[in-house]
Amino acid sequence: MKIIERGANFGFWILVRGAALGLSDKMQRKRSSLAGICLFLLAIALVLLNVERAAAQPTPFYKDKTVRIVIGFTPGGFYDRWARLLSRYMPKYVPGNPNFLVQNMPGASSVIAANYVYNLSKPDGLTLLMPINSLYLDQLTGRPEVRFDVRKFEFIGTQEKAPVMLYFRADSPIKSVADIINAKEPPKCGSTGTASTGYLLAQIMDEAFKAKINTVTGYQGGSEVDIAVERGEITCRGMDIAPHFGREPFDTWHKKNWDRHILQSGAKRDARMADVPTLVEVMDQYKTPDVVRRTARIILASGDFGRPMVAGPGNPPDRVRMMRDAYAKAMRDPGLIEEAKKGLMDMEHTPGEELQAVMKELMSQPREVIERVKKILTQ
Numbered sequence: 001m002k003i004i005e006r007g008a009n010f011g012f013w014i015l016v017r018g019a020a021l022g023l024s025d026k027m028q029r030k031r032s033s034l035a036g037i038c039l040f041l042l043a044i045a046l047v048l049l050n051v052e053r054a055a056a057q058p059t060p061f062y063k064d065k066t067v068r069i070v071i072g073f074t075p076g077g078f079y080d081r082w083a084r085l086l087s088r089y090m091p092k093y094v095p096g097n098p099n100f101l102v103q104n105m106p107g108a109s110s111v112i113a114a115n116y117v118y119n120l121s122k123p124d125g126l127t128l129l130m131p132i133n134s135l136y137l138d139q140l141t142g143r144p145e146v147r148f149d150v151r152k153f154e155f156i157g158t159q160e161k162a163p164v165m166l167y168f169r170a171d172s173p174i175k176s177v178a179d180i181i182n183a184k185e186p187p188k189c190g191s192t193g194t195a196s197t198g199y200l201l202a203q204i205m206d207e208a209f210k211a212k213i214n215t216v217t218g219y220q221g222g223s224e225v226d227i228a229v230e231r232g233e234i235t236c237r238g239m240d241i242a243p244h245f246g247r248e249p250f251d252t253w254h255k256k257n258w259d260r261h262i263l264q265s266g267a268k269r270d271a272r273m274a275d276v277p278t279l280v281e282v283m284d285q286y287k288t289p290d291v292v293r294r295t296a297r298i299i300l301a302s303g304d305f306g307r308p309m310v311a312g313p314g315n316p317p318d319r320v321r322m323m324r325d326a327y328a329k330a331m332r333d334p335g336l337i338e339e340a341k342k343g344l345m346d347m348e349h350t351p352g353e354e355l356q357a358v359m360k361e362l363m364s365q366p367r368e369v370i371e372r373v374k375k376i377l378t379q
Contacts, residue, residue: 059096060095060096061095061096061125061319062094062095062096062097062098062125062322063095063096063097063098064096064098065096065098065099065126066098066099066100066101066126067091067094067098067099067100067101067125067126067127067128068100068101068102068103068121068126068127068128069083069086069087069100069101069102069103069128069129069130069309070103070105070113070116070117070121070127070128070129070130071083071102071103071104071105071106071113071129071130072105072106072107072109072110072111072112072113072114072129072130072131072132073104073106073110073132073192073220073221073222074104074106074220074221074223074224075104076221076223076247077221077222077223077243078240078242078243078246078247078307078345079130079132079307080102080104081247081343081345082130082159082307082345083102083130083309084102085336085339085340085343085345086100086159086309086327086330086336087100087101087102088100088336089330089333089335089336090323090326090327090330091326093325093326093329093330094322094323094326095322106192106220106221107220108145108192108193109132109134109135109138109191109192109193109194109195109196110131110132110135110195111135111138111143111145111146111193111195113129113131114129114131114135114146114148114150114153115145115146115147115148117129117310117312118147118148118149118152118153118312118313119147119148121312123312123313123314123315123316124315124316124319125311125315125316125319125320125322125323127311127312128156128309128310128311128323129153129309129310129311129312130307130308130309130310131308131310132192132195132196132302133158133162133302133303133304133305133306133307133308134195134196134197134200134299134302134305135150135195136150136302136359136362136363137194137195137200137299137302137373137377138194138195139363140362140363140370140373140374140377141194141373141374141377141378142374143194149313150359150363151359151360151363152313153310153311153312153313153359154310154311154312154313154315154320154352154356155308155309155310155352155353155355155356155359156308156309156310156311156320156323156324156327156352157308157309157324157327157328157331157349157350157351157352157355158305158306158307158308158309158349158350158355159306159307159331159340159345159347159348159349160242160306160307160345160346160347160348160349161303161304161306161346161348161350162197162240162241162242162302162303162305162306162307163240163241163264163265163266163267163270163303164197164200164201164238164239164240164241164264164265164300164303165238165239165240165241165244165261165262165263165264165265165270165273165276166189166198166201166236166237166238166261166262166263166264167236167237167239167244167259167260167261167262168187168235168236168259168260168262169229169232169235169236169258169259169260170257170258170259170260172187172235172236172260174187174235174236174260174262175260175262176262177205177209177211177262177263177277177282180205180211180212180213180262181209181210181211181212183212185214186212186213186214187213187214187235187236188213188214188215188216188233188234188235188236189202189213189214189215189216189234189235189236189237189238190215190216190217190219190225190228190229190233190234190236190237191215191216191217191219191225191237191238192217192218192219192220192221192222192225193217193218194217194377196217196238197238197239197240197302198215198225198237198238198239199215199217199238200238200299200300200302200377201238201263201265201300202215202238203299203376203377204279204296204299204300204376205263206376207292207295207296207376208279208282208283208286208288208292208293208296209282209283209286209288213236216228216233216234222237222239222243225237225239226249226250230249236262240303241264241266241270241272241273242345242346245272245344246343246344246345246346247343247344261273261276262276263276263277263278263279263282264276264277264278264279265278265279265300265303266278266303267280279296279300280293283296291372294369295369295372295373295376298362298365298369298373299373299376299377301358301362304350304355304358305355305358305359306348306350308355309327309352310352311323320352324351324352324353327352328349328351331347331349332349
């Protein structure tokens, strides 16, 4: 750089000096030619310098790459919808602007997808996972099919909180939690597996106030559970509140008063279900012991994770940071916000670092609390 600067100064000096000395036109032309040559060489040097600098800058890792988002559910649900929405906006905030591809891998309430990403995907920053938010409970209870340590997943972020609700067909005799408690036979609800919100809510209701529900597990996704309810195979489902007010078949159900809302788990009543009691309100009614309340808090903490996105263990820290940053920026993108509003998709972004801390806390509970959680979830 100093050489180029000196060349420019020398060329300028030749011109100024020639004029100052009052040289003849012939000598002045010679000096002008020499100055021109200097300036020409200077231009070449600048071009070569820019080429050298461009060559010295490394190509972004994600350039011309494809990032997969593996979802533990079938297409159509809110996990799938959020994954596809994020896959359209995250790429422009990742250096190199990679392609994003969504892959559905349903089964066992996301355990199959989690096992795959944890054990089989390469730790190269090119595979992300959107598992069920209660995945940690399968590990806490020691389920044999679990082949991962949820603490080693790198949380990228979540887009919302996800309190739970319980709905019944409107033609069912069940109109309240008291009706479930007093039913001659437990009503039959559906869920995707033992870590699903429906299964967890049913177990807590049984523990808290002896409201027994017969939970049929094994459905591939929430949409399949809803179809089973429509067919009359089952009569109820526990699920996150947000998707119940954001897609079919629920929009049509509500217009026809086809379903009935019985319970919700949020700290306060959702405005869309202002006449439906919260779990805490019902616990107060039935004087549920504090130890059961604390256990329920751990189990239902899954709602804090919304629909999380994670990376598997061992990924380069800089690539994890890039994904977290891209996720956060995508959640502030006006285009994504507009699409989410149109799709009636609730938004309350939580950074991956915060989710990581919450998961560490949940997985570090006292032994007696963990044993009670196991008892509730495996009985």
